[in-house]
Amino acid sequence: MKKIFLFISTASLLMLGACKKSFLDVPPQGDAVTIDKFSNAAGVQQLLVGAYHDLTGIDVKSTWWGTSGTNWVYGDITSGDTYLGGYATSPPHQVSDAFNIENYQELATTGFLDDKWTADYDGVARANGVILAATAATDMTAAQKNEAIAEARFLRGHFLFDAKKMWNNVPYVDENTTNFTSLANTANIWPQIEADFQFGYDNMNEVQPLAGQANKWAAACYLAKCYMFEQKYAQAKALLATIIASGKNAQGVKYALVANYHDNFDVGTENNSESVLQINFSVDPTSLPNNSNLGETGVSPVGTAADVTYGYWKQPSFNLVNAFQTDANGLPLLDASGNDLSNATNMKNDDGIASSTPFVPYQGNVDPRLDWSVGRRGVPYLDWGVDPGQDWIADQTFGGPYLNIKNMFTQAEEGIGFGGIIADYYYVGNSAVNYNIIRYADVLLWAAECEVEVGSLEQARTYVNMVRSRAMTSPTETIDYSSGSPSANYKVGLYTTAWADQTYARNAVRYERRLEFAEEGHRFFDLVRWGIADTYLNAFIQTEKTRSVGSVLSTATFTKGKNEYFPIPQQEIVLDPQLKQNPGYN
């Protein structure tokens, strides 16, 4: 008997030893999805969708505003076109980062900047994941792989471009990068960004199965945008001419301006002939809130009338609204040299006037794009009713009397689920309205810039008039939503005579960009690439300080050679000592 036990014990010990190796070989369980499962057609597609998602800017670590794919914090409130707006609590803690950015007081430790950096490089990482998976896939044809890799490189180009324009000195990361703690940011990465777009232009399909996908012409447009930022006007001019001649959107429709300017900002008319690349937001239960325009949460006055008091950030500036004034010919208020006179006086507004006090809006001529860009008292705010002024504004002394409008859905659209209050109090204004990263009007006005710099002023005038012509024929706010007389004296005209000189032409083109793309997140980056950010913005600050919102900009001053680019986030320098801080921030 005892011997039996001795035997059992010995056998048990031996048995344990024998099965030891395989016993410890436990595969991951449950929903642990590991990278090795994605090297196939289906996996590549899933990763590609994930990479596209990052166009929204909303990743796991995002802070909504700080990472918004629409760049309103970095491109609008810094540009003289927009105030941060909102409440005057000095400043509200949760938006102090945005407040500091508005005043050019951001620091390397400003949290939004590290979030933005992370969001851009997350996009890069997701694109790189697609490239690696597609390269290793065995069930895809060479053509399929090529298309997937080209789309991924296009997206990588987008995110690197975004980082480049924010910080200028940024590290290059591709699918072969493994050591992230010793990447330098001293080399100029424009060549690598160009290469990604060139690869996309050469390899992507012209027509794509899905409306939200980018195609080869989107890559061409983005390549042209690179040239614009590098002041490579000759190369840009040639490429833009090709795009204007042959470019098509991802459905194969030839690029053209849409008849109604507002169609660029409406849920019902997305991915149209003017769309080059849009962020395709959606309001659907499975991806709420993170595939809606979460980055502009609270930015629009939305929902029912009661919710209006929650949407108050990103308010258009006096300066911007004044720029929409036109003369008797419907032309901007430029003098003979092309100098901007529009801010000599402040356009009539309801600043400081209670909603209960009668108010007649400005009766002078304005460009009709004003009321598709800005909500102002006395004018219908889409179909939400006539803007009552102060009642819809959190605090006029902090953000002025105007409301943002371009990312706003209509009340009717909310009714069918394109926006509204979903899931959480703070997500008021989940919007499915797409944001245009590039639209065809960009292409035309870049082409106009190129003509001014290295080509024909007359051709430039032609391009600008194409854009103005659409503004002339677009329906105006009043016609869409109210039966009464026009809310304003809309007057926009073409430049009918040749431009006097290059300076005037340059100013006219730049002015047109400001009007056409107001509140679309581009303005600050345009000012920087034109090299006029310091003079323009310091002048803006001086003017604006005399107005009722002046105290908000009390600490604002733009330092040449510093504020053109944002500081490299301190956290990144701590973790990667190879990164050099941008000039002026040390």
Added chain:
Amino acid sequence: MRILRLKFSGKIYRSVLFLLIPLFCFQLANAQSLISGTIKDETGATVPGVTIAVKGTPTATVTDASGTFTIHATTNDILVISFIGYQTQQILVGNQTKLSIALQTDTKGLNEVIVTGYSKQSKRDITGAVSTVSPTVIEQTPVTSIEGVLQGRVAGVVVDGQGGPGNPETVRIRGIGTLGNNDPLYVIDGVQIRLGTAGGSEDISNLLNPNDIESLTVLKDPSLEAQYGSEGSNGVIVITTKTGKMGPPQLTYDGYVGVENPRNLPDIITPQQQADALYASYKNSGVAIPGSVASFYGNGTTPVLPYYIIENQSGTGNIGVAENSPLANPSLYNQGNYRILKANQSGTDWWSALFQSALTQNHNLNLSGATDKSNYSVGLGYLNDQGTLLNSYFERYSIRINTAFKIKPWLRFGENLEASFASQNTESRSATNDISELYLLSPLLPEYDIAGNLAGTGKALILGNTGNPYTSRVNSLGDKNYSQSIIGSIYGEADIIKGLTYTNQIGFQLLPTESSSYTPTMPQEPIPFPTNVFSEGGDYSTDWRWLNKLSYTTTINQIHQITAFAGYEAEEFAERSYGGTTGNIGFPSTNTEYLSSGNTGTSPTAYVPTVYGSGEKYTSVSEFANLTYSLYDKYLFTATGRHDGTSKFIATGEYGEFGALSAGWRISKEAFLQNVSWLNDLKLRASYGTAGNNGALATDAYLTTLTSDNFGNYDLGGTNTTSMSGYYVYQLGNPTLHWEDNKTVNIGLDASVFHNSLTASLNWYNRITDGLILAPPSSGTVGSALSPIENIMSFTNKGLELEISYNSHIGDVKFDMSGNIATDKNNVDYIDGLAGAYLPGGTFGSNGAIDLTRSVVGKPVSQFYGYVYQGLYKTPAQVASHATEGSLGITNANALGNPMYEDRDHNGVINTDDETYLGSPIPKFTYGYDVNFYYKQFDLGLFFQGSYGNKIYDYAKVMQEFPNANGTGVGGLTTGALDTWSPSNPNASLPIFSENSSAINSSPSSYFVESGSYLRLKTAQLGYTLTKLRGIKKLRIYVQAFNLLTITKYTGMDPEVNDGNPSDLGIDYGTAYPISQKFLVGVNMGL
């Protein structure tokens, strides 16, 4: 029988006698005679108050003042002589009628057998640092969990209670060893306990009824921890449960009922004072009062409290109106979007609404007994702890069955099994909970609206930051959280040759948990759900562990004592969690709330049901061996080795070796000390060993994992109302990960003097942890994926521990006392460059974006970090001369009454460069002191416990002292907040009310740092033992009070603030339960 008895004598007699007790029980009782006797102690003095009982009968008596007694007994009776601090003696009456008995000092403390898990050792032979909690303490401490048993009893063991029924308490042995998992390993009846990792981790207090504990040993030392190898580095708590003792069946009942009263509830100011404070705050900051606030308070220059509050969901938000306002016409009332509430101008006492006196009760029945062939112990326990927080409770039923059988003289089988069923509803301590939200709830809000529906905070922020926690507690009434467990082991032991024993044990754990909750749409809350929602889910974990062990013991020539064991162990842990949600239930009630009962409906009340599931599984194998050698009972050596493998790691990290060496020298056995009569035992010992920790590490940390959710989905089709699923990298893997590696040196001294009445144990240790497992802060250049988990830090903990106990008597008042004190000095030795210069922890500020603590090389872990508060600007001269604080929004114009911070770099500007280390959450020492007095049938016990030298960061002050806390427009200001600076109150203790939140309540500073030292009278107990009761062997009744007295300078609710997260150490987030005083009446009864 007689023959058998006569064969034994002397010492052997006493021990064998015990085995024979049941045999005597069957003997016929003989005629009684009167026995008398005298009892003396070891010095020859007579001892009064000694209990003399006739075994197995209710007959008992005590010695009188002269130490004499008389008692009736028969010749076959056994007298049991017991007296605290002395050995209990059993004496067969036989033919004696006059007895003279000498008490012998109880040396049980030394001869006590320590269960170290894989083996047992006599305490006097142990060469490592080990502490035990005596069975008396366990029996007399009516706590609901074993953490409660440990608190303050063991040097070097720190327990932080969270408060709240059934909430786990944190147990830390010898300080913070890692920034990851610091929980000790529990070993119950030889089986390592797995508390689960994924969805529903179990709490040890759910699994084990403390009443079933027979012995509790804390292994603090590497020479012992090394036996558990990769699991041992946080210390090991070895528990054995009750087994039957030789004798007839014994039935015991232990129970108590009591009441718990919340104390120290905050004293909130009136609604008018609160509105005034808010207005002052705007005014002082030169900020216009926001329109919604101004109209709520009457649009005047001073706030006028509204008579009615209208919550208009689709209209203008919350507005305040006067009594006669047509807007308050009850006919307008609509719960969905037009609620009318009568403002409570005198103020609702929300704290009293949420915290009330609560009943607690605990009942335990135990039946046990043993023969020479078998023993058994069957326990039944019931605990019901109604928490002081509204609708909170913890209820547990438990059954324990332990049996053992001797099949052959050389073959034994047995099992230990506990099944428990626990249910609870509680608030745990997290960053925010219903308690912290209470600070942000306006006292102007009534409990109910005019229609009798629960009041919510409505749509505007002015009544509360988020929802109404009272509503949330009321709605949680039906929420269920069940934890069930079956844990135990079955074993067989065979003596193969003399001294050699083979053990085969299978340990098993089944731990299902289940929870469900129903959430109504709650239109009165800021975030009404479009539909009602019901969720239900569970988690099921299983763990088996197979142990094979050979142990050998022998003594050679009475000189060499050798004990050795070696074994092999394999384990598999598996866990699955699952659940789902449904919504839009048409007729919610407890009968219809099933996952199948949702109605998906149509827009806008459509609800898309969801399901989820996940799983984990890991395995481990281990080989281990241990050798103990004792030479002349004077020189002691122990060696331990263990080789562990786990599926959690791959490549080189998969296996780890751990080991220990220790030695002891019993100096008291040396010739030169033989004549020192007062010295009973003196032992010097030293040990060195290694152990590991892989704590709460996920099973697939070596793999890069992806996920698909709304951070990956994208509307690539351009539909606006659907999106395609996309995947993204969630966490990067690290294939080179390995165990945290712990190396400890321990030097100790054990002494026993004065007839063993005074014993002391001193330990010094140096504990080094290398390769701490942690996910470092991630580089944004990698993207948003979580960083791979790395072996990234090193720590040192050094400390001294002293435990002393003493027992004696003064006249017939006997007493025993024991105290312990321990220091632990933590130091961060190394941080990998991957993590940057420091590791941040804690959160501060309304969006939690500011780090409150830093772990940096050269300092203890998790030091508070921020500005140095220097008081308030009281004069313009101070403003002019002090460094400017522009970065905090303090300008020369508005500085008066605002905080001054130290300009540490003397550059005239306050900025982040002026932040510094503000103190340590780690105590300089912790201590416990226990004293018990016995007089006749009375006993009185007092137990003190505390900590010294630690700091607490009182985050709750943000909500208690500043209006508009967290930018909400409200703050449940406490009355202390009224002492705020103003020109007319220049010597105020608090800064000026200001909207400039970055000036103080968003800037971490020493303003919030307070002393966390405390001394607490944890328990006081008075008992009375009744004797001479027919049919009852023992009956003791007692009353006990908890938390009668706390001496502390800390101004928060309770200085026990730690929730177990090492990077949140010492931060009081305002989420703590108010301390409660508990009063119990209890009974210990034996039949």
